[in-house]
Amino acid sequence: MIRLAVVDDQALVREGMSLILGAQPDIEVVAELPDGAALLELFARRPNAADVVLLDLYLPGCDGVGILRQLRERHPACAARVLMLTTVGRAEEIHRALAAGADGFVLKDATGVELAAAVRGAHAGVTALSASAAGTLWPAAGRSGVGRPPDAEARLATLTTREREVLSLLGRGMANQQIARALTLTERTVKTHVSNLLAKLAVSSRTQAALLVRDVADGR
Numbered sequence: 001m002i003r004l005a006v007v008d009d010q011a012l013v014r015e016g017m018s019l020i021l022g023a024q025p026d027i028e029v030v031a032e033l034p035d036g037a038a039l040l041e042l043f044a045r046r047p048n049a050a051d052v053v054l055l056d057l058y059l060p061g062c063d064g065v066g067i068l069r070q071l072r073e074r075h076p077a078c079a080a081r082v083l084m085l086t087t088v089g090r091a092e093e094i095h096r097a098l099a100a101g102a103d104g105f106v107l108k109d110a111t112g113v114e115l116a117a118a119v120r121g122a123h124a125g126v127t128a129l130s131a132s133a134a135g136t137l138w139p140a141a142g143r144s145g146v147g148r149p150p151d152a153e154a155r156l157a158t159l160t161t162r163e164r165e166v167l168s169l170l171g172r173g174m175a176n177q178q179i180a181r182a183l184t185l186t187e188r189t190v191k192t193h194v195s196n197l198l199a200k201l202a203v204s205s206r207t208q209a210a211l212l213v214r215d216v217a218d219g220r
């Protein structure tokens with residue numbers, strides 16, 4: 001069972017998403033919170049309060065990215081995955097959220113099926129971008145060039161052959177277990193390869209690694 005916390009300052013949105021996602025057989029909504037302060041308080045009291053957090057990008061007082069940074073800094077042992085949520089997703093905003101350590105990005109116009117899939121994907125360690133968010137990100141990324149470090153190609157060149165294979169499958173949205181089966185490796189070995197390639201690429205999440213590879217492949 002995936003334990004989910006929903007954070008949105010609009011009660012109607014918060015309750016609606018909780019109702020939709022809570023109806024899934026494998027998702028349990030354990031908290032409905034109106035702001036980032038409530039989320040930080042929740043994890044201060046219960047470090048393992050939720051497995052996944054659906055966090056609104058625009059919150060009163062401090063936006064979702066700021067709250068995410070505080071969550072990671074104050075509770076480094078917190079293993080909760082964080083999905084950013086917003087009405088309008090701009091490429092710059094998505095990159096900013098991912099750079100802060102978000103595990104995915106979902107727009108509020110996503111269908112219930114997309115929302116549930118994003119929650120499940122984030123929980124499994126898979127890049128979680130709803131179709132609407134991905135559609136916003138990829139076309140704009142080529143124009144803005146946001147997020148790609150100038151030495152991206154050099155960083156990729158430091159990867160071993162096996163790390164490149166793992167990265168390729170990671171970029172297709174595969175979870176560690178799926179990658180392990182595809183490459184006939186143990187899941188622990190795959191986790192080690194993922195940790196190593198993230199360090200070499202100087203990124204903090206699988207999503208950022210996938211974006212970097214895509215940008216380089218597209219010559220951005």
